[in-house]
Amino acid sequence: MQLLDIRNLTLELETPDGIxxxxxxxxxxxxxxxxxxxxxxxxxxxxxxxxxxxxxxxxRWHITADRFSWCGEDLMRLPYRRQREIxxxxxxxxxxxxxxxxxxxxxxxxxxxxxxxxxxxxxxxWWQRGYFRRKRAINLLHKVGIRDxxxxxNSYPYQLSEGVCQKISIxxxxxxxxxxxxxxxxxxxxESTTQAQLFRLLASFxxxxxxxxxxxxxxxxxxxxxxxxxxxLYCGQLVEAGDTATLLQNPRHPxxxxxxxxxxxxxxxxxxxxxxxxxxxxxxxxxxxxxxCRLGPRCPNARKECVKTPQLERHHNHFYSCHFPILRTNDxx
Amino acid sequence: MILxxxxxxxxxxxxxxxxxxxxxxxxxxxxxxxLVSNLTGLxxxxxxxxxxxxxxxxxxxxxxxxxIEYNRRLFAGxxxxxxxxxxxxxxxxxxxxPATLELTSYALCLSLLVGIPLGLLAAVKKDSLLDKCIxxxxxxxxxxxxxxxxxxxxxxxxxxxGWLPTSGRLGVLFEVPAQTGFIFIDILLAPQIDRSAAAxxxxxxxxxxxxxxxxxxxxxxxxxxxxxxVDVLDQNYIKTARAKxxxxxxxxxxxxxxNALLPVTRQVGLQFxxxxxxxxxxxxxxxxxxxxxxxxxxxxxxxxPAIQAGLLVVSSLVICVNMLTEIVHTLFNPLARKL
Amino acid sequence: xxxxxLYYEEYNKKPYQLLWKHFVPQHFALFGLIILSVLLLLxxxxxFISPHDxxxxxxxxxxxxxxxxxxxxVSYPFGTDDLGRDLMSRLMLGASYSFGLxxxxxxxxxxxxxxxxxxxxxxxxxxxxxxxxxxxxALTIPSLLLAIVIVAxxxxxxxxxxxxxxxxxxxxFIHGVGNAIQEQLKQDYVVAYRLDGANNWQILWSVVLPNLxxxxxxxxxxxxxxxxxDIAALGFLGLGAQAPTPEWGSMVADALxxxxxxxxTVALPGLLIFITVLSINLVGDGLHKAMKKRRGS
Numbered sequence: 001m002q003l004l005d006i007r008n009l010t011l012e013l014e015t016p017d018g019i020x021x022x023x024x025x026x027x028x029x030x031x032x033x034x035x036x037x038x039x040x041x042x043x044x045x046x047x048x049x050x051x052x053x054x055x056x057x058x059x060r061w062h063i064t065a066d067r068f069s070w071c072g073e074d075l076m077r078l079p080y081r082r083q084r085e086i087x088x089x090x091x092x093x094x095x096x097x098x099x100x101x102x103x104x105x106x107x108x109x110x111x112x113x114x115x116x117x118x119x120x121x122x123x124x125x126w127w128q129r130g131y132f133r134r135k136r137a138i139n140l141l142h143k144v145g146i147r148d149x150x151x152x153x154n155s156y157p158y159q160l161s162e163g164v165c166q167k168i169s170i171x172x173x174x175x176x177x178x179x180x181x182x183x184x185x186x187x188x189x190x191e192s193t194t195q196a197q198l199f200r201l202l203a204s205f206x207x208x209x210x211x212x213x214x215x216x217x218x219x220x221x222x223x224x225x226x227x228x229x230x231x232x233l234y235c236g237q238l239v240e241a242g243d244t245a246t247l248l249q250n251p252r253h254p255x256x257x258x259x260x261x262x263x264x265x266x267x268x269x270x271x272x273x274x275x276x277x278x279x280x281x282x283x284x285x286x287x288x289x290x291x292x293c294r295l296g297p298r299c300p301n302a303r304k305e306c307v308k309t310p311q312l313e314r315h316h317n318h319f320y321s322c323h324f325p326i327l328r329t330n331d332x333x
Numbered sequence: 334m335i336l337x338x339x340x341x342x343x344x345x346x347x348x349x350x351x352x353x354x355x356x357x358x359x360x361x362x363x364x365x366x367x368l369v370s371n372l373t374g375l376x377x378x379x380x381x382x383x384x385x386x387x388x389x390x391x392x393x394x395x396x397x398x399x400x401i402e403y404n405r406r407l408f409a410g411x412x413x414x415x416x417x418x419x420x421x422x423x424x425x426x427x428x429x430x431p432a433t434l435e436l437t438s439y440a441l442c443l444s445l446l447v448g449i450p451l452g453l454l455a456a457v458k459k460d461s462l463l464d465k466c467i468x469x470x471x472x473x474x475x476x477x478x479x480x481x482x483x484x485x486x487x488x489x490x491x492x493x494x495g496w497l498p499t500s501g502r503l504g505v506l507f508e509v510p511a512q513t514g515f516i517f518i519d520i521l522l523a524p525q526i527d528r529s530a531a532a533x534x535x536x537x538x539x540x541x542x543x544x545x546x547x548x549x550x551x552x553x554x555x556x557x558x559x560x561x562x563v564d565v566l567d568q569n570y571i572k573t574a575r576a577k578x579x580x581x582x583x584x585x586x587x588x589x590x591x592n593a594l595l596p597v598t599r600q601v602g603l604q605f606x607x608x609x610x611x612x613x614x615x616x617x618x619x620x621x622x623x624x625x626x627x628x629x630x631x632x633x634x635x636x637x638p639a640i641q642a643g644l645l646v647v648s649s650l651v652i653c654v655n656m657l658t659e660i661v662h663t664l665f666n667p668l669a670r671k672l
Numbered sequence: 673x674x675x676x677x678l679y680y681e682e683y684n685k686k687p688y689q690l691l692w693k694h695f696v697p698q699h700f701a702l703f704g705l706i707i708l709s710v711l712l713l714l715x716x717x718x719x720f721i722s723p724h725d726x727x728x729x730x731x732x733x734x735x736x737x738x739x740x741x742x743x744x745x746v747s748y749p750f751g752t753d754d755l756g757r758d759l760m761s762r763l764m765l766g767a768s769y770s771f772g773l774x775x776x777x778x779x780x781x782x783x784x785x786x787x788x789x790x791x792x793x794x795x796x797x798x799x800x801x802x803x804x805x806x807x808x809x810a811l812t813i814p815s816l817l818l819a820i821v822i823v824a825x826x827x828x829x830x831x832x833x834x835x836x837x838x839x840x841x842x843x844x845f846i847h848g849v850g851n852a853i854q855e856q857l858k859q860d861y862v863v864a865y866r867l868d869g870a871n872n873w874q875i876l877w878s879v880v881l882p883n884l885x886x887x888x889x890x891x892x893x894x895x896x897x898x899x900x901x902d903i904a905a906l907g908f909l910g911l912g913a914q915a916p917t918p919e920w921g922s923m924v925a926d927a928l929x930x931x932x933x934x935x936x937t938v939a940l941p942g943l944l945i946f947i948t949v950l951s952i953n954l955v956g957d958g959l960h961k962a963m964k965k966r967r968g969s
Binding site for chain 1: 568569570572573574575576577578579587588591592595666667668
Binding site: 345480485607632648652 | 806813814820825897908928931946950
């Protein structure tokens with residue numbers, strides 16, 4: 001079943017230099033039980049899209065979309081309050097810097113207890129509710145792999161390490177049994193052992209509970225291992241989307257190809273002392289966005305037609321938008 | 334850990350007090366006039382008395398010794414006599430200090446009760462008409478000179494409308510002997526008077542000075558609380574809490590309030606010293622028999638021992654209040670405890 | 673007017689221009705700035721343009737009403753006080769005392785505060801700790817009390833009031849400058865300079881001081897409003913300006929006796945104090961907002 005279906009999402013901001021389009025007509029869709037990766041360089045608008053879905057974007061941003069539906073219900077037509085109700089009931093998000101997204105003056109136990117949703121405590125008499133909430137918080141901590149719940153519950157966020165904080169924010173996120181979990185660069189601030197633990201945790205939630213996960217990252221190698229489908233963003237434009245395996249084997253867009261080639265792990269026959277591949281140039285600033293396909297100035301395949309934004313083309317569940325895609329000869333047309 | 338912190342604070346307190354006494358002691362030398370008169374408060378001293386006093390005060394010894402003698406006298410309760418009344422300065426202060434304490438504490442409570450909610454309201458409804466109104470009123474009140482505001486209010490409320498009395502603590506019709514110095518307690522303890530009428534009269538007398546005195550701290554509190562709350566509302570954890578599904582009211586109450594009000598506790602301590610300044614001015618205008626008016630009269634009369642004693646008492650009061658608010662701030666602020 | 677952009681170039685304004693650009697749209701702040709400039713002008717040139725001599729007493733025209741009331745004269749626009757002196761000229765000359773001297777006091781205090789604050793901010797360890805605690809002590813003594821004590825030591829008079837105000841404002845400046853410098857020293861570019869081999873003096877001069885003007889200007893406006901209020905308060909108590917100096921606070925005190933007959937003699941000087949402090953606060957607020965916007969954009 002289609003959980004999330006977004007078509008032509010555009011995010012615009014008014015600056016003194018004019019209106020800037022940070023995200024330009026991005027399509028995103030998620031099925032139930034799917035783990036989707038959203039990959040892009042920093043500045044490509046991935047976090048903006050996540051915040052737009054959650055509805056916590058700053059008021060300065062103009063959000064427009066052709067379609068924004070959740071479980072078949074079109075959210076754009078509902079009043080704001082109903083939108084927020086639905087979203088806060090079914091979607092949860094974990095952030096990049098977990099200790100900053102927690103209240104510094106509240107105990108972890110308090111914060112966990114308050115994220116237990118109200119409908120779970122409904123049948124219980126009010127004096128027992130606190131106890132029930134606390135029990136559920138301990139339960140959640142065990143689920144994310146924290147054995148020693150006593151000391152964690154009685155500490156403040158600044159007293160715990162980032163890895164533990166991230167696990168706690170995952171616990172807070174799954175407290176309400178969400179259908180979709182958005183993970184916004186969850187492992188950037190952590191060491192590799194904790195990263196591995198975290199991905200295993202997310203995978204277990206996906207398999208055991210059927211929670212869909214939208215994993216946002218800028219590292220292709222970590223995302224490739226844990227996701228079913230992948231969307232690649234460049235500079236606010238959707239460049240390519242499809243199954244991870246197909247994408248990594250046969251990338252159609254030059255940018256995806258460049259990304260794959262720049263990751264040493266994906267090059268099996270890298271010679272000793274060979275120069276590593278990198279796409280020349282750098283991501284443009286918001287004030288100097290190129291017209292048409294934004295990869296234009298950097299793209300090795302670029303030609304005159306690229307000043308017009310390419311349409312999204314589709315081939316067997318593999319979407320790409322490029323005027324001159326890379327087509328391998330052993331591909332079936 | 335808490336004990337270590339308290340011990341450190343007390344040590345610093347002692348250090349500050351020592352510095353204060355050094356400063357006040359040095360004033361004896363800086364004030365014009367005879368040193369012995371300044372130290373004791375006696376006025377016409379015959380030459381033999383002068384010699385005798387020089388011995389007792391230890392003036393023929395080194396400065397350090399004199400300072401220690403001075404401290405000894407302070408602890409013993411001998412703070413000298415006032416030039417004008419030739420009474421012990423300490424007893425005089427004891428009579429006038431409660432009046433000031435009453436006035437300032439009521440004004441402080443009023444400013445907290447009014448200022449904090451208004452500041453929070455202005456921050457929550459930022460950039461709306463309500464916010465602009467509250468901020469402009471706060472700005473206007475913050476800029477008004479206290480004595481002018483007092484005079485205008487007196488002209489309006491007492492002279493034109495006749496609602497409130499112009500000066501003093503209690504109408505002359507009521508005979509309330511001063512036992513503790515705090516007017517409401519004295520009214521309760523006084524015999525043979527109509528208690529409710531006297532209390533109502535005292536309240537009327539208290540209204541205008543308290544309102545005038547509270548105007549400046551209230552406005553400062555509104556501005557400060559608004560600034561603090563706006564800062565807190567911009568933080569990440571507020572957005573996370575919203576995303577968790579809490580309603581706006583719950584987020585504000587649970588997370589916003591506690592974080593925003595923490596700097597306010599420290600600010601209250603800092604505000605106390607300017608409150609004392611304003612209290613002195615208010616007391617002069619309203620002829621309120623407090624320590625401010627007493628000090629100002631002492632200045633007019635060049636009553637140096639009184640000035641010293643007043644300075645000592647007022648500064649000690651401010652230092653204690655500052656220390657208390659800092660301790661309260663550290664107790665409630667988990668972030669400060671990690672130091 | 674948009675410039676004709678033939679080439680795609682970036683036009684970046686200087687920081688002061690950016691600040692002005694963000695300051696101007698705030699109408700109240702701009703209004704306050706205009707009033708301040710008028711007052712400053714008055715403070716400087718009032719002896720030359722006042723209609724009458726501020727000290728000349730005129731026994732026939734005591735307590736004349738302001739010109740907008742029926743019994744007033746246009747030649748005395750604000751009326752006269754109880755000794756027959758023209759109120760408008762006195763108010764204008766008062767600008768140079770209440771406002772001009774306040775600016776001088778705050779500037780002097782700021783310079784000394786800058787020196788001592790630099791010392792407080794750049795040193796570390798035990799001596800800095802002692803210094804900071806002494807500073808805390810100085811901050812706790814109420815400013816008026818301090819001024820009163822100094823006046824008691826030196827005697828009343830306007831000049832002594834200035835010294836008193838300077839000394840009373842000094843702890844705030846030292847504290848503010850010390851805090852600002854400490855914040856600067858935590859920044860990474862200071863670490864970079866140190867790794868390059870800069871010593872303390874060089875860091876202070878080329879890195880820390882140029883970045884101080886923002887917090888310093890805010891401190892200046894706050895101190896200026898405090899100074900004006902304190903000078904007026906001391907004048908009101910009779911400890912500051914002595915008669916016949918037309919300082920606004922002492923004018924209010926002098927006119928208290930005739931408050932029933934001539935309420936404008938009390939209201940007008942106080943109103944001027946209020947307008948001055950209000951415009952300073954407006955400018956300070958506007959400056960603060962403009963600085964934040966400039967940082968954010």
